[in-house]
Amino acid sequence: MNILIATNSKVPLFEQIKDQIKQHIFTGKLQEGDSLPSMRVLAKELKVSVITTKRAYEELEREGYVISTIGKGTFVAGQQPHVLKEWQMREIENELERVVQSGKQIGLTKQDFIELLDVYYEEDV
Template sequence: MNILISSNSKEPLFQQIKEQIKQQIFSGELKEGDALPSMRLLAKDLKVSVITTKRAYEDLEKEGYLISTVGKGTFVAGQQPHVLKEWQIRELENELEKVVHDGKHIGLSKAELIELLEIYYEGDG
């Protein structure tokens, strides 16, 4: 599992860890049943406190991405394809909400935002 954190980011460290684990699940890099490093080992590797990794793991478990078993460890939860897609859509909606907010903040119209979306969507093809 490869996680890179930035102490210069405005995003809290636990959130950076959490989002990168989710992205690895979404991409298929982490699959159902895969074991994650212990909270202590991950904290040591990332040079953060165990409290930081504990918060990330607990949040991911509450959201259904991970399963923790006392004495055995933490594992990627089983995701049915339609459930995984629903989570991915929810994450995308959160990103879109931020983009719309930021666009309004700088004075972009709805038409300008849609035009930008179309440019990026077509350019990705």
Template sequence: MNILISSNSKEPLFQQIIEQVKQNIFSGELKEGDALPSMRQLAKELKVSVITTKRAYEELEKEGYLVSTVGKGTFVAGQQAHVLKEWQIREFENELEQIIQTGQRLGLSKNELIELIDIYYEGDE
């Protein structure tokens, strides 16, 4: 599992860990049953406090992405394909909501926002 965090980011460190673990699961790099490093080991690797990794793991477990077993470790929870897709859509919707709010703060109209989406969506074609 490859996690890179930035102390310069506005996003809290624990949130950066959460998002990157989710991306590793969504991409298939982490699969059901894969073991994650211990909280202490990950904290040491990332040069963050154990409290930070503990918070990230607990949140991921609460959301159903991870399962922890005392004495055995933390593992990727079993996910059915349609559930995983639903989670990805939910994450996308959250990001989209933030984008729309930013557009509104900038004074963009709905049509201007849609035009920007069209440009970016078709830009790679």
């Protein structure tokens, strides 16, 4: 599992870890039943505190992305396609809310957003 930590980011380390694991699940790099590294192993690999990885895993479990079993480890929880899509939609909505708030702060109108959306939507990704 490839996780990159940006130490100069304003995003907390545990959140960076959590978000990247979720992204691996969304893209299919991690699938139902796949095991995650132990908190200690991941902490050592990323050169962060075990408390940081523990918090990321706990939040992932609380949100339903993983299941932890004492003595066995942490595994990707089973997601049905419609549930996975719902999670992805929720992530997009959260990001969109942040973008709209930032846009409003600099005076963008709804029409400005629609024009920007048109440009980015039509662009080849």
